[in-house]
Amino acid sequence: MKDVAEAAGVSPMTVSRAFKRDASVSAETREKILKAADELGYVFDATASNLRSQRTGFVAAIIPSINNANFADTVRALSACLSEHDLQILLGYTDYQIEEEERLISQMLRRRPEAIVLTGGKHTERARDLLSNAGIPVIETWDLPERPIGHVVGFSNAAAMKDMVDRLVADGYRRIGFIGGDDKGDTRGADRRRGVVSALGAHGLDTTRLIAAGAPPISMREGARAMARMLEHYPDTEVVICVSDLSAYGALTECQRRGLRVPDDIAIVGFGNYEISDVSVPTISTIDACSAEIGRVTAELIAELVDGAKPAGKARVIPVHPKLLLRESSARR
Known part of the structure; x- marks a missing residue:
């Protein structure tokens, strides 16, 4: 120097x-x-400077998967916005295992992050204790947990699926199936399944057309296999709601292999608004979870809390509002 x-x-x-x-x-x-x-x-040498200032300059972020486009969009927006405040991300992923999340939380807290960002609201009790006693902002995203630890930026996956079911019923669909969301590791997928079942029941419709697609993350191949089972067990199904756009694309290809026309013979709906859903033939109806908005809003909240521009006050719940994107794969002619 x-x-x-x-x-x-x-x-x-x-x-x-x-x-x-x-x-x-x-x-x-x-x-x-x-x-x-x-x-x-x-x-x-930022380390020496941080020792003097008691600041580390990084935010810990934990996501379920590094190859999921939705979580990648969230992290990208989170990182871009944090960098404007001279904050960087230390990233970890759990592979949908809450025990791995607990380990990552313990490891990351030893490095004294300015804040920690989590995906979802389900954690082990030890993880909750670690976070509650960390003395830093904790932000749970992609969910509206019943027992929030600190701040929340997210939405109800069950409510988002209810909105989709309500729209499909309004469009005249009655025999509605669901693929995915059976594994306990993917709590958001399980919530989507729960939202579909609850909405179908509220409309007095069959709630048994449910096909498990395997452990998360569910791939296009697993979506295709699940659609094959749906067609074998429930051949009169009118529309299939898939836990993600990737599984929906796999379901679409299985229909095409069998010579079924989408949406004339059977309609398909996904979740996540992946790029593939907008370029497939036909384009796939989906739910835009506003992934980037979750990252941006979370970063703005962290910057506000870390900079101390305002008193910390009560923990905040900032809702994000998913959007229904109705495309060719579910259009009634």
Whole structure:
């Protein structure tokens, strides 16, 4: 730092402030310091600075899967917005196992994150104890938990599916099936299944057309296999609601292999608004979970809490409102 200061003609303290983006350092001076640092190959030691300031500058985020487009969109928006506040993400994934989530929470809290972001509201009791005593903001996303630990940014997966069932019934569908959401590891999938069953029951319709598609995450191949079983066990089904767009696309391909026309012979609906649902033939009706909005809103909440711009106050519940996207795969002619 002393070498950089001499090269830039400033004090070492000014160099430190420039790397921290301190407002007392002008843009011209900061640019000169950064240029000198680049020429000398200097990298600012944030660890030493953090020891003095008691700040780590990172936010822990735990998601179920790293290859799920919805969670990727959430993390991307979360990261982009946090970076505007000089905060970075330390990311972990659970593979849909709450025991692994507990381990990750314990590991990440040892590194003193500024906040921790979780996916869903179901955790082990030890994980809940760790989070409750962490002394940092805890934000549960993608759900509306019955027992929130701290702040919440999410929606009811069951209610979102109820809205879809209500719309399908209004469009004239009566024999409605569901694929996926049977595994306890995917609580959001289980909630979607519960929402479908509850809505069908409220309409006085058959609630037994349920096909388990395997452990999460459910792939296109598993969606195709589940659709094959649906057609074998319930051949008169009019529309199939799938736990995700990937399983819906697999279901669509199985219908096409069998020469069934979608939606004329059978309609298909997904969840998640993946890119594949918008480019498939036919395009797939789905529910937009507003994945990026969840990340952006969560990041804004964290920045507000960490910066201390406002008193912490009570834990906040910020609802996100999923959108029904009705496309070709369920259009009644």
